[in-house]
Amino acid sequence: MTETRTSGEQGLRERKKARLRESLVESGLRLFLEQGYHGTTTEEIAASVGVSQRTFFRYFATKEDLILAAVAGIDERFLASLRARPAHEPPLTALREATRDHWSRLDPRSHRSLSGAATVLRDNPEVVDAVMSHCRSHQERIAAVIAEHTGVHRASDPRPDVLTAVFVAVIGTAHEAWGASGSTDTDDLLAAVLDRLDLVPGTVAGDWGARGA
Amino acid sequence: MTETRTSGEQGLRERKKARLRESLVESGLRLFLEQGYHGTTTEEIAASVGVSQRTFFRYFATKEDLILAAVAGIDERFLASLRARPAHEPPLTALREATRDHWSRLDPRSHRSLSGAATVLRDNPEVVDAVMSHCRSHQERIAAVIAEHTGVHRASDPRPDVLTAVFVAVIGTAHEAWGASGSTDTDDLLAAVLDRLDLVPGTVAGDWGARGA
DNA sequence: TGCAAACTGTCAGCCGCTGCCAGACTCTCT
């Protein structure tokens, strides 16, 4: 009661905000899964946790932001893994290994969020746009790390941007295939991503002689 | 008046529809350029060609569709060029050369539309999502052609999808760089696309020794 | 010329989203 707050702790206000935010994400995702993305209004989501629609929009700029919030933080952790890779590593390899690293470090909660969000995406293709939009800004930061590691200047050398775009695009196809396969196991998603990343060099080269599977 | 219509000709009704549609696209793009995408309402666009908002939405499912309509037909022509490539050609080369072919066949009107649409995209990044969404469906059809030419089955071999995703992603980066460069010459855009496509094999391989520029 | 089909305008309404204002809550300082 009378104790002063030490730095790093949070007051009641901030704890409440964080809890409300979490509730909104959780409840929103559940509703999306139950009755579809378009079949769920922002007012419903707000009401399901006992706040007004106006408050909903104080926590999330858009309805789509709910989904991005569910997987927030994952980007940061991936970037951290990427930065931790040795600078001399071939860039595509670094991206591949960083993906593996960061995946293995994901806590179960993140896996569940990821799986939930991915399911919403599979069932509501309209939402993919928003996520891709977010991916583009994520791409920016990945390219920056690649440029730093390889020592090239993005202004004059487009390779970091090209490689990053390729990386993100390949993840996109893996994601789509994973969704189409009906799997909800995120390990399958990781496997698909890694497989396809390995395919890239041979695929862009001319030699399609040896067919897979 | 009393003449019967020969096959291939269009009646007054269809001509009117086509003209109205064109007017809406043209007027819409102009307004977007003049006062921004969000600064232009669908009602304004409709009024600018003398129809009601309701009619606007009978021609275009969404406001964003206006922009897609401006570059409609380009996809088809690209696919035609791609199908015309020899089947034995390395797939990435085929995509590259098809891009060149189809570009050289574009009439000046298409160039202008493309340039206008690209400018709208540069000035209104929010619209990019919609275009990317359209690109994803375009991607589907490209992958189908690639699979056919190379004789692989997309169900078991992800390479057509991977290659196509890479292709589209690289075009995306070229587009962005072109926009950032401030150029409005579509030839510069083509050059950027071709350059970056050529960079891909070396970029995904490890050898970043030789720097560009 | 007259009928059926296609097209359009009007209206009412839903939903995402925002600005504004008043009231409630939290935190801090005394």
Place this chain on the structure above:
DNA sequence: AGAGAGTCTGGCAGCGGCTGACAGTTTGCA
């Protein structure tokens, strides 16, 4: 403990994209 400042919330009004329904007009064809 209490007052003041700052923060958070709900309610309201409103805009813009978008849709369904209905009625009136235009076009195509016989």
